[in-house]
Amino acid sequence: MPGSVLHAPPMPTAPVTPALLDALRSIVGDKGLILDEHEKQPFLTDWRGALTGQAGAVVRPADTNEVSKVVRLCHENGVALVPQGGNTGLVGGGTPWPTHQGIVLSLGRMNRVLAIDPIGYSITVEAGCLLEKVREIAADHDRLFPLSLGSQGSCTIGGNLATNAGGVQVLRYGNARNLVMGLEVVLPNGDVWDGLRSLKKDNAGYDLKHLFMGAEGTLGIITKAVLKLSPPLKDVCTAWMSIRDLQAAIEILSDAHQASEDNVGACELMTRAATDMVLRHIPGVQDPLKGDSPWYLLLEWSSSRARNDGTEGMSEKMENFLAEQLETGRVLDAVIAQNETQALNMWRVREGVAEAQRAEGPGLNYDISVATSDIPRFIDEGVKAAIQISPTIRPYQLGHIGDGNIHFSFKWPANMAPAEMLELSPKVTRAVNDLIVSMGGSISAEHGVGIEKLDELARCRSKTELDVMRTIKRALDPQNIINPGKVLRL
Ligand SMILES: Cc1cc2nc3c(=O)[nH]c(=O)nc-3n(C[C@H](O)[C@H](O)[C@H](O)COP(=O)(O)OP(=O)(O)OC[C@H]3O[C@@H](n4cnc5c(N)ncnc54)[C@H](O)[C@@H]3O)c2cc1C
Incomplete structure (x- = not known):
């Protein structure tokens, strides 16, 4: 979070060498490679301008085959990669750490709608499709794709699924994961898992698609999805x-x-x-x-x-x-x-x-959830706890109240010195998160964990739960090359 010190976990250290660049160029061509420092910057800084990282190259493949080859090359050379869609995430999941030696893998060029089936209420898209485009194309066919976020003009389906995005229609339609029938994913070794099925029912073994949704790009690269449509609202x-x-x-x-x-x-x-x-x-x-x-x-x-x-x-x-x-x-x-x-x-x-908060100046944002009936008590006690630590902090509470999801936000007073913000931020965070845990809530309702909640997740979830998560991560990505240092410290 802006104003607090973030310590990078251990990272894979294999750098992007000239030989690796040549190999990448032979896969994606010059069109798919960004090396210029100035051109790389938008991919290295998060939407809020709060986090900035490093990467040897930004690689922009044109199709699944290219993604697979790039990931396989990284796997063979132990080079880390950070998947990125529209880079609108609010927890730094798509932003490389400053110690990152590898590449950013941007899915932005993979933006085709591959098929639409209005009778069967489904649409098949590439991961880099903008959410707004999917909504527009569904509407052109008298159908609704109900995922709706303030960032829909810039965020991508891949990012929406990787973060299991929420938004303003969850009350009726559920989170992003509820809107998916099938996925295609490139695994950390470069293999392609083709789960691109248009099935409403499929109990043949573990439901793998749910592993990749909400994993924030730490288990594989989502390359295509079959999404559920709904009747349009009249x-x-x-x-x-x-x-x-x-x-x-x-x-x-x-x-x-x-x-x-x-x-x-x-x-x-x-x-x-x-x-x-x-x-x-x-x-x-x-x-x-x-x-x-x-x-x-x-x-x-x-x-x-x-x-x-x-x-x-x-x-x-x-x-x-x-x-x-x-x-x-x-x-x-x-x-x-x-x-x-x-x-x-x-x-x-x-x-x-979100836009106004960015313009207003530094503050603290907690994307939390508690049981809906606990919201009044949570807000009352949470605001009191924050004010006790910092009497001049300004609360801006809002959110998707029907989902029990509050954007529990504060702004620092205009004249506060950055050093004081830095000192107070962890104290407020600790007080807010302790309250959430005591109420059986979640420290991340819809934005994910990314970089920002890495340490708090480790504190707020049980050892058993974290061990299961680490076991899954290690099984799929033993070299820790896919989005290292996000969600979990290994
Ligand atoms: C104005 C504004 C309003 C917002 N409102 C909401 C809201 O209401 N609800 C909500 O949930 N979020 C909201 N967000 C946050 C953000 O827009 C969502 O998290 C969105 O789903 C991210 O999509 P993206 O394409 O920008 O992903 P990115 O920011 O690029 O990436 C997000 C995460 O997904 C991973 N990722 C991206 N693409 C892939 C892929 N193809 N395969 C695997 N991993 C991938 C990244 O590594 C990263 O961890 C808002 C953001 C802004 C700026």
Whole structure:
């Protein structure tokens, strides 16, 4: 995390020699090789500009065959490689360590949609496809690919699956791993595992695809995927409301499932502080509901059934629901988007937070999850614990409240010296993570472990769990050449 000292674990030390470069060039050609220091920089620095590493070369293969040959070459020479998609990850999983001697393997050129089957609700893509492109192509065929993230214009399917990304539709459709039928993966020795099956049911042995999803590129390189599609949403209602408190938020969501007839698509928590930060930094965004209430919800209900038969649609249901919730005192004020522009604006407020946080200055971000009903207690105790360590720290809590996933964030005061941030960061982290563990929660709900949570994962998970993870890693990658120093210290 920005502001704390990260100690590199032991790494494979075989360097990229001129002979290895020649061999790489013979596989991927000049088009697939970046050696210029300036051109390499975007691949060596993470999205936030918080972490920077090294690599002898950035290698950009054009297809699975080239990936396989590059990985085999690295395997034979003990050269480490860091897989990378859109480089939008928020924990440094795709950023090489400063001590990295090997290559970055960027999948960005492998961006073809290979097949779409609207009748069978599936799409087959290469790993470097941008998430937005997959969503657009599905929509062109009157289908929905429901994974939706603020970074969808830049992140890739390979990165989404490697991080088991969450986003704003998990409540209904599940995490990225729930949207996958089959995978093709290049293993650490260069062999290709062809699991590119369009099967909804497949109990023939271990379900290997789930090993590679969420592994953050430490077990193999995802090269292709068969993804599940859904019917497109034809009736959508988006509302923004100020609410009494956090307990009200989870009660509103609890009631919403039935009132919407199981059509809750998203339920996002915002604070006044986070909303104001977005309004300060993201041009063109409007405040959906002026006021000084501390807590807000973005609630979206959606159905694939078009409302042209005179029956009550999502907007009418939402209006009735909000009127009831106003009466209970849980909702203080509310506005329903009257058109797509207003709905998009509400989403821009929520999804503009990551960009606004980057512009606002240094801070601490914890992507945590606890049981949904524990959220009020977690936020209350977590904020108190952080303030006890640093009385001037500014909380910006928000997140996917329906998934029990809070982006528990803080900004340092503008005048704080970097040395003081460096001293306080580990103390706040320790207090927050101890609280999470005591509540049976997770220190990483959707962003992964990467570099940033390496040591905290080792502290927060049992020896048994870590031993199983290490055994799997060593079995597949005995030389530790695939994304070394991420997720686990070996
Ligand atoms: C504005 C913004 C909003 C975001 N919102 C969300 C959100 O709501 N939910 C969420 O979950 N995340 C979110 N993220 C984080 C990030 O976008 C996701 O983690 C995304 O899935 C990463 O995709 P990527 O292609 O950029 O992967 P990268 O950042 O390039 O890589 C991420 C990890 O995956 C590995 N990897 C990448 N490609 C492959 C591959 N083909 N095979 C094997 N391993 C691979 C890398 O080594 C690394 O460990 C957000 C980020 C930003 C900047």
